[in-house]
Amino acid sequence: MTALSRQIIAVVPAAGVGSRMQADKPKQYLRIYGKTILEHTVGALLSYPPVKRVILAVAENDPYLRRLPLARDSRIQIVSGGETRAESVLNGLKAIENPERIQVLVHDAARPCITHEDLDKLLRVTDENGAILALPAVDTIKTSDVRQQIIRTEDRNFIWLAQTPQFFRADVLLRALEQALAQGFNITDEASAMELAGFRPHLVTGRSDNIKVTRPEDLALAEFYLSQKNKIK
Template identity: 40%
Template structure:
């Protein structure tokens, strides 16, 4: 049995004051519903956990009812930090779940093919992450905003979500981060703490995260 945790507990402050980016309209439906529908449609997923800001549970329940989603799901309250929200999602998993995909609710362009690829890779390696090879020239800057040096991009990748794991692997990894008092914004970084290899799964299609207003315009074109 496999599951997906959709992390939708962020505040989204960079989108603008008083804006809940997950409910902004995008190609005819709220941002968060795009990713939710993809995991609902994936044959690799049997349970969905949506982690939201406390107090928003009823709003997400209503969204799911209106969208007529088919798979069993739970809406649970998030924590103070992202890794706390992920931990709350893990705690809600069915005991028979072996593999879990963790996905940002603000990444609406995830495809069924990418979801499948990360599950297949995690089944073999224990941990896998969607990623794209860095193609831009990278510069390191000094404190005043001047270029210090050019960074070799040969082995650099930009990681995305889904990040998919054997359940026992991600629980152990997040436990190690908690024991060390670390606040990590990326789940694969916790795997590095315990020496767990994480395989990169190339994402062939754009898979942007909605952070700024211009991202919505880009995603609108992609989805249409």
């Protein structure tokens, strides 16, 4: 299946509460330049021509999404999220008809600064191993024990920091997630499930400004990066 013939859907897990953000609402609903983080994120995906649809997995009693124009956009499908990110992604994948014909871009709701250039790089990967955006480690990496004392220093030449989107064939990822969850594994990203299923996803070097808004100080940084992105436009 060539890049031009693939149908591409984005799946955005957005059911988390973002407790580390210390805010009065989930972090994806905090505002930057008059829009929620979620609107910036989904807008970046929908403005990328290969993406025809975005599946949003949100908490069942989410009171925020229905107030946004997103909820009335015909290109967006809303499904119930799960207790974990992996369950939310799985629910999104289950909503896809004929998943064997679909490629999915799974992207964090709180990464609003994704660029189309990075998406282009992901879509160049065409084999079943799939690919993820990631950053080569530049800092010295330490491994600790439970008392937060250093056990060893890792070789950073082989350490990458995973980002999103993560890009896989929908049916392959669906099976991998089902198997990993059934076996009780803690799945923190889609590549983890693919690795457990025997695949070796490609690492595609992303940008350092593709940050995940997690802590209060990240909000100002995302605002700065979005302002620079808008200047380029």
